[in-house]
Amino acid sequence: MVAVIERRADGSGTGVTATENARTPRHIQKTGTIGGAVVHEPYRDDVRRAFALGVIAVAxxxxxxGVALWFGGAVNATVxxxxxxxxxxxxxxLPISRVLADLAAAGTVGxxxxxxxxxxxxxxxxxENHGDGRENLGGVRRIGSTAGRWVRSAGWLAAVWLVAALAGAGYTLSDVLARPLGEVISDSAVWPLVFDLDAVTTLLVVATIAAALTLSCRVVSSVRGTTVLLLLAVVGVLPPAFSGHAAGAGSHQIAVSSMLLHVVGVVLWTGGLLALALAGRLPTTDLARAAHRYSRLAAWCLALVVISGVLTLAGRLWPxxxxxxxxxxxxVxxxxxxxxxLAGFGLLHRRRTLPALAGGSRTAFRRLALVELVVFAGTIGLAVGLSRTPPPAGEPTANTTTALLGFEMPGPPTMESILLDWSPEPIFLGLAVIAVAGYVAGVRRLRQRGEPWPVVRTVSWLAAxxxxxxxxxxxxxxxGYVLFSAHQVQHAMLSLLAPTxxxxxxxxxxxxRALxxxxxxxxxxxxxxxxxxxxxxxxxxxxxPHIAMAVHMVASVGMYFLGLYEVMLRSHALxxxxxxxxxxxxxxxxxxxxxxxENPCRPGRRQRAMLLTMAVSMPVFLGLGVLGKTTSAGADWFAQxxxxxxxxxxADQRLGGVILAIGTTALTLFVVAGILLGARTRREPEGA
Incomplete structure (x- = not known):
């Protein structure tokens, strides 16, 4: 029996008497005394509700x-x-293990x-007190009791995720080799092939992350630690997207990126609702506020899932x-x-259950959330069956070049082809839209309060x-996939022009200022x-800045001199x-x-001078190194x-080296412009 015990100061009291704890809501716990100790027994409704929900959702x-697998023909193939x-x-x-892994992953993230x-x-x-008389309201180091239970629950679900991912890896190997699992496991000649199969390797990566989460959730009790685990869990749901149908579709870069966004939206949407639906011991006022936060997140997740789903299907179902x-x-x-x-459920939450929850009644919210979670679980099962169903046969790939690139070989570069022949990258485009929308909303809020914001800053942000x-x-x-020099232009735009x-x-x-x-x-x-x-x-x-410079240098050396460049061309993830x-x-x-x-690191003038000198020198040395190479980076890729x-x-690689070295001039110009602007513009304090 789980109990929280508080000793009375006088140690008095004998026998057992049941009373209600006046300091705690009645729906959370009840109180008794045993030999002078005050005992709080949490109701076990949460456990029973979680077990019942788990059984119904998995079923x-x-x-x-199973219906999708049968209807799509994935399990009734003729032998x-x-x-x-x-x-x-x-x-x-194999699909059963995938269903269990997806459900457990969504719960862990949620x-x-x-x-x-x-x-x-x-x-x-x-x-946290920073020594200047100011306390940081967000600096609480420990999470609360409810958050602690959620973290422990995530650890248990991560263990299920681990087992399901390992089972999925084994059955995927069996499926690829077209041999029963028992034969695969007993054949020692098969094991060296494991890491040559992307579908198996990605599941092993997922299992490793799930194992780390299983152990870490047992010991983490801080806000920052929990945030790190959340980011790790989100990363853990991504690898399968790089080896599924999307990876083999036409325009596979768009398909894979869209699938990544789709998966993230689904697990955040589903998992967050699961946690709130099982928060029986959270006071109603706190649950109402948490649900209000989740509602805003769910709206963004819905938009993300819809847009990414449309982009994913566009590459598979045409016409x-x-x-x-x-x-x-x-x-589909x-x-x-x-x-x-599910979108309709969300609308009902906004119009009915959230206002009722704010008024002190949690019954309607809980019931609708439980029904919604069952629909979510069914949708995940449907998605797994869909992933095992072959899409309609499209036009056959014309040649090896199209299969490698995901699009036809472009013609010689012209201004028209560069500006008009787009290949959308959903992740970066989505990030750009969100960043611009958030910035404009912040500027608008300042102007509504009568606070000025220079137009040059807004223009700079939009241009970036x-x-x-x-x-x-x-x-x-x-x-960028067919010319080394074009890749250098991309790299200069992303590492120099846009950041500045x-x-x-x-x-x-x-x-x-605006938040x-x-x-x-x-x-x-x-x-x-x-x-x-x-x-x-x-x-x-x-x-x-020194750390950022070191990271950039290591990545550049690895890419151009240690063979990472060709790996990057072949791997969309990298x-x-x-x-x-x-x-x-x-x-x-x-x-x-x-x-x-505003920056946590404020280098002095000498440090800045050294940093700027390093920034000017690094492209020169890298460019000279590329010019001096007698072998081509990515030779096998370009040969194919x-x-x-x-x-x-x-010759194109040498042109890329020249671009890399000449980039120093543009770098110097932007540095000088930044220094002059910084000298003329007074640094505003945080609260200004």
């Missing part, structure tokens, strides 16, 4: 997955005598999301008539109907994200989180990661080196592409 998910076959066990166990973002902080916890002319299309329509039902969009989604993105303009836009100062301040320290908002992050001790070295790293490391460096915006126009691979 609904498995049932719809031809003499040909290898994994057997019915693998055909059924409980950690609730603990890090939706839960109130304990009122008695200590806030649209395939929706009703194929079994795959009918399953069923999933769309389920998504529409236009550059990001051009570098990642215009025709230049297509040429972002810094001039002063987004941190704008956020600290509202939360008076209740139990419920810190985005402004308090940002302020806490800027003042954290670790931020002083994580966000230090491609996205390195582009993101270039943008982030460039921004962090110029953020500290120029010193225009067989580009029929333009300079040779080695």
């Amino acid at each position: 609904a998910s498995l049932f719809l997955a 031809i005598p003499g040909l290898p076959d994994p057997g019915p066990e693998t055909r059924w166990a 409980f950690l999301l609730a603990a890090a973002v939706l839960a109130p902080l304990p009122a008695h916890s200590r806030a 649209p008539a395939a929706l009703w002319e194929s079994r795959y299309g009918w399953l 329509l069923a999933k769309v109907a389920a998504l529409g039902a 994200w236009c550059i990001v969009a051009l570098a990642t989604s215009s025709g230049l993105a297509r040429y 303009l972002l810094v001039v836009g002063r987004p941190v100062t704008l956020a600290l 509202p301040t939360e008076a209740d320290r139990r419920w810190p908002g985005p402004r308090e989180w940002l302020s806490t992050g800027l003042k954290a001790r670790r931020a002083r070295w994580i966000l230090h 491609h996205l990661s390195l582009f993101g790293l270039a943008l982030v490391s460039g921004y962090v460096f110029w953020w500290g080196a120029v010193g225009l915006d 592409l067989g580009r029929p126009w333009g300079p040779s691979v080695l």
